[in-house]
Amino acid sequence: NVFMPPKWSLGYHQCRYSYGSDERVLK
Known part of the structure; x- marks a missing residue:
């Protein structure tokens, strides 16, 4: 992550x- 929440x-x-x-990887 670029920013630290x-x-x-x-x-x-x-x-x-x-x-x-995960959803992007599955697609």
């Missing part, structure tokens, strides 16, 4: 980022 939002952003990446 707050600790409380790290999990949220990481979850969305991973989901999007």
Whole structure:
């Protein structure tokens, strides 16, 4: 990630980022 999100939002952003990446890889 280029930016460092707050600790409380790290999990949220990481979850969305991973989901999007996995979906792109599957396609």
